[in-house]
Amino acid sequence: MTEKLNEHVRGVYIIAATPFEDDGALDLASTDRMVDFYLESGVNGMTILGIMGEAPKLTPDEQQSFMKRVFARTAGKIPVIVGVSNPGTNNLAAFAHSAMDAGAAGVMIAPLGGLKTEEQVVNYFAETLRILGPDVPVVFQDYPQVTGVPVSVPTLRRVFDDHPQIVMLKHEEAPGLRKLTQIRAWPDQGGRRISILVSNGGLHLPQELRRGADGAMTGFAYPEMLVEVCRRFFDGDAEGAEDLFDVYLPVVRHEQQAGIGLAIRKEILRRRGVIGSATVRAPGPKLNRDDHVELDGLMARLDARLRR
Amino acid sequence: MTEKLNEHVRGVYIIAATPFEDDGALDLASTDRMVDFYLESGVNGMTILGIMGEAPKLTPDEQQSFMKRVFARTAGKIPVIVGVSNPGTNNLAAFAHSAMDAGAAGVMIAPLGGLKTEEQVVNYFAETLRILGPDVPVVFQDYPQVTGVPVSVPTLRRVFDDHPQIVMLKHEEAPGLRKLTQIRAWPDQGGRRISILVSNGGLHLPQELRRGADGAMTGFAYPEMLVEVCRRFFDGDAEGAEDLFDVYLPVVRHEQQAGIGLAIRKEILRRRGVIGSATVRAPGPKLNRDDHVELDGLMARLDARLRR
């Protein structure tokens, strides 16, 4: 059994893809291979069934069988966070408890799309956590580009203050550098220290680490870069971390395109032998010939620079 | 077995609420009572598991058991449409087929939230209907206030032209009077005649009927008004239809408030003895004391005017 998530987590939590066969069926063999790949890349944890994990396109049965397969394969070697956002709070809570029972270190919840004011965000978390109960560690996913719900720092502060069980922020508002600095300053202002893992493919990772991020929670298809950048940074070599990052930046930027980005990410994982098919379930993007040629070029350029 | 939905449908398709117990559990006894109430009010059809039916807050098992209870109770007396919108197209198709197997007259699909351009709407329906197959009659739900996906008349035309299985428009863009006129003109422009049922609680029903609507698909808590207004109008008494409508307009307008409206509608149904509890599942609104007092006043005023 893994430890529960807490405010001091540091490092890389990889956002896992959900592998499908070419025909869209869940691909559990690839799931095993993908978990092994992530473990070998040195990540500190894993997050499954998030937005990039296509969770809402799985049936509840598929969610359970994918989740159990991941837990079986990670076998407690690293903590696993399970995304549980759901339009119905009862469904959210039921799935969260089944995840915790299966061995999750915590669950991730984003403000529900459609919340209009920040007071509604505060109330949403209050009611959701009342129904969920206080024993489940929670990651607050702050991703207004997708949820349509911007949350300012004072509102985040209030939600974190009200609910000690929320221990981590998945920080993916963009731009978000100043926000990160402001949240990191909470302990100097009578507030809590929380774990902050950054996202958006790591597009601003070196700057975010310098501003106090604890690491990254994102699904970039070369997780070894994320791991090594964080390692160098926390070993005191910020410039070396950024040097390595910059080598990968052209691909980070390319994979970070909204919508099509998930198809690119899965295709890179496929080309790297991690998963058997790059299929994204409908509705979702598929790469065409131009997209493939473009990716050929970017991956070849990356390989060339890594060889230098 | 009921007939399948077609382009010539006229009248009132009531949007059914999904009744819950005070504790949020599905209330199947109230479901029976509600179906009876709708049948007695004279509606021509029923739509279940739409946005106002809180479908995404049910588990798949609950959706099945609610759906089967409704089919058992309607017993083929009126056609039933089932809302099947879903973030995953495979889930959408599977549920649609189970609904058709259970006796549905058709299914209702809204453009998925997050579609950005109208070309994406065209492609979304093309792919969804390819996966669904051509034999399922479809209602296009045009509700940009909730989906965030505005669709112009030429795009609607293209989608309807491309897919003969889409036979009905749930027309609920607001404002929408001109749009209705433009769609009704399609047959004069080489296009199809489709069934157009209007929504938004019927807020502009008399004007919409005059512009060519075939009736209403909405969930106003006094369905007998919708039925009688349509009956008078189609019997040639447009002014009498509007006279009756205007008596109810203060309540129509009040129930038509976004968000809180569903709680008001369920409370009116509860007060009328139709359902046992006004509970809306979380996240969702609850009426407070002020809201109740306000509703008391509006219902009392309606009763007084009806008695006159």
Added chain:
Amino acid sequence: MTEKLNEHVRGVYIIAATPFEDDGALDLASTDRMVDFYLESGVNGMTILGIMGEAPKLTPDEQQSFMKRVFARTAGKIPVIVGVSNPGTNNLAAFAHSAMDAGAAGVMIAPLGGLKTEEQVVNYFAETLRILGPDVPVVFQDYPQVTGVPVSVPTLRRVFDDHPQIVMLKHEEAPGLRKLTQIRAWPDQGGRRISILVSNGGLHLPQELRRGADGAMTGFAYPEMLVEVCRRFFDGDAEGAEDLFDVYLPVVRHEQQAGIGLAIRKEILRRRGVIGSATVRAPGPKLNRDDHVELDGLMARLDARLRR
């Protein structure tokens, strides 16, 4: 010279249209007639150059000449508020000062479109009022349907607490009944009493008055209804007020349609002999034949009911 705006204002502040000739030129003769009409209808004040006044479609010179004509005609008989929202704060402040110099009772400011979080709203007003100076009374226009900036009650409270010069709320979030009750409760919670005038054509005016609104600031083309409803209500005859309101409700609802509503309003004013042309400047709606026939019907029905 009129008194400056304060927290105790009550009654009807009519939102004035800006009359144009058929060719779009500013129509100052109609402006005089319109001011006279509003004065005769018994309104307590007037607001010019708001969103419904097409202010951003005037040149600065036109704004000045319209404004001066209005001030010349009102001649201090009623207070006039001037809308000054502007993408540039320096432009906003310069125009606000010219309005105050010309005799305005206060200015109206909406949160700038594009503000994403409520903290940004707080900061926007802080910076804007710093540049504007403390001597100009301000109306906060809370109209998220148009600005795209929802503001929750705690944020409104903070902005009003921070800036005593903001004395009035133009309340037009919809739905907004609960919000109104919450704001009205501020004095019981250590906060200020502010003037709250409701909008949205007055669509929920009777309910809003019962919840504590001080009146209406809206541009309904029959201002005499707004005046009489408020008069009856504040004279203790809430039911009589609502009776009168309900007679006009079909037209209120029709005029309240977004976009086309302004063309309808101007056309009613034209038919009533108030302005010479219903022209809305481009880009803007124009009524077509169907729209005119529809309006004929609604106005005839209203006349018939008033004659009864």
Added chain:
Amino acid sequence: MTEKLNEHVRGVYIIAATPFEDDGALDLASTDRMVDFYLESGVNGMTILGIMGEAPKLTPDEQQSFMKRVFARTAGKIPVIVGVSNPGTNNLAAFAHSAMDAGAAGVMIAPLGGLKTEEQVVNYFAETLRILGPDVPVVFQDYPQVTGVPVSVPTLRRVFDDHPQIVMLKHEEAPGLRKLTQIRAWPDQGGRRISILVSNGGLHLPQELRRGADGAMTGFAYPEMLVEVCRRFFDGDAEGAEDLFDVYLPVVRHEQQAGIGLAIRKEILRRRGVIGSATVRAPGPKLNRDDHVELDGLMARLDARLRR
């Protein structure tokens, strides 16, 4: 006098900043220096008073005096495009004509914020160009991230087909790579060849050039990079172009952050001696100490890589 804009334009059109003094006053001396700097960097054209030029925060008089200063300094050496987007079409047209009279090569128009459907976009351009007249060359600015108006390729095609005077697309939907390929294919599908200049700081410039872009119209603070990347690419050295681009990519990405990006861009221009102050007019961002330190690091890293 410069030539008018046409469909065959290629190269870099720099988006000019509007320089202000520390106190926010228009800085015409810096304007001269900035124009010289852009000319020396080798750009092929210039665009002024766009969204990044803070046009809506200038008074009409300031717009005129800035515009005239730019024309005096460019002295016909390069074509200048003037942004004329405006909430009022009469204002738009009047300013466009004054720009053409002053020597502009064309004007740039974005779909007005608030347009909801793509049919409305079509109608907006039809009416605007009718009022503007057919002799003014127009750039269509496709920037849904800011305007909130997404426009699909078929709609763009229709607008370009309907209006030969629209000769260029400022392509800045993101992601936008596929869109670019689709538009470039128009001539093979019976459509027009138009000039396509890409934006978003050039974040995907190498990929966009490979997909057929004619160059860039963006305001990156190192215009010499944009110029040299385009030169290399059109000379047949796509890999060399991308090599150079990748050196600047960390700064491109940093400057490309929404909102704060303009302050970063102006600060880089200030540090490079181009403008006297980095002031952005209110409402607008100001860099704080952390932001400056961060920028120090990124600029130092760029210098170091350029020296290698």
